[in-house]
Amino acid sequence: MSSGAGPLIVKQLWRYPVKSMLGEACASLRVDARGVEGDRLYAVRDAKGRLGSGKNSGWLRQIDGLLGFRASSANGAISLVFPDGRTMSASDAGINAALSAALGQSVTLVKESDVAHFDSGAIHILTTASLAWLSQALPDGEADARRFRANLLIEVAGSSPVEQQWPGRTLLLGERLKLRVTDATERCRMVTLAQAELPEDPRVLREITRQQEAQFGVYAEVLEPGELRVGDPVRLA
Numbered sequence: 001m002s003s004g005a006g007p008l009i010v011k012q013l014w015r016y017p018v019k020s021m022l023g024e025a026c027a028s029l030r031v032d033a034r035g036v037e038g039d040r041l042y043a044v045r046d047a048k049g050r051l052g053s054g055k056n057s058g059w060l061r062q063i064d065g066l067l068g069f070r071a072s073s074a075n076g077a078i079s080l081v082f083p084d085g086r087t088m089s090a091s092d093a094g095i096n097a098a099l100s101a102a103l104g105q106s107v108t109l110v111k112e113s114d115v116a117h118f119d120s121g122a123i124h125i126l127t128t129a130s131l132a133w134l135s136q137a138l139p140d141g142e143a144d145a146r147r148f149r150a151n152l153l154i155e156v157a158g159s160s161p162v163e164q165q166w167p168g169r170t171l172l173l174g175e176r177l178k179l180r181v182t183d184a185t186e187r188c189r190m191v192t193l194a195q196a197e198l199p200e201d202p203r204v205l206r207e208i209t210r211q212q213e214a215q216f217g218v219y220a221e222v223l224e225p226g227e228l229r230v231g232d233p234v235r236l237a
Helices: 095-103 128-137 203-212
Strands: 008-015 028-031 042-046 051-053 060-062 070-074 077-081 087-089 107-111 123-127 152-155 170-173 177-186 215-224 226-229 233-236
Touching (some): 008 226, 095 107, 123 177, 128 215, 177 226
Parallel strands (some): 051 060
Antiparallel strands (some): 008 152, 028 226, 042 051, 070 077, 077 087, 123 215, 177 215
């Protein structure tokens, strides 16, 4: 695999204001030392203090139905669209009761404090080359970036998971943002779940596990904060 021929360009940007809910496509994002500003800043917490996720692992607890909600952020205010179409603000007095009723268990919506809401790295990156590879592996499937919940989709020529070569390298993005790729992203059942108009498809995880040892995409840490826009150039230092 190569790093991809031709220029690397920011193709899509995503923010997920509430962990494990659907997020929002953005034209630009501000990135600080923590990561994307407002990303995974809130989470749903169960009665035992574990955070809602698509999997059970340590401080994470699988809570089915979270992908039926969509969260968005405007000037720091978080709005949630429920599966039935209702919209509520995260600051509404009845938000916890409404979420508990919709999810069928007692939960609260909490802001990040001493426990980080990220599974691993601060920034989650995927390339179009990886999606092209998956599309070839599953020609009748839906190799859609939304399944993988990355913050940053980079356009890279070719059809191979090129970012698996990037851990340890530095990415220079836009005018001043600098990221260091730390680890490959290990995938779980969440990439197989139905969301929006995408159907459930267990073959996605099965194929990634068979050919890539369940690794698809990469995590990065922030070396120098900055602003990022769709269309910005990306350089591998």
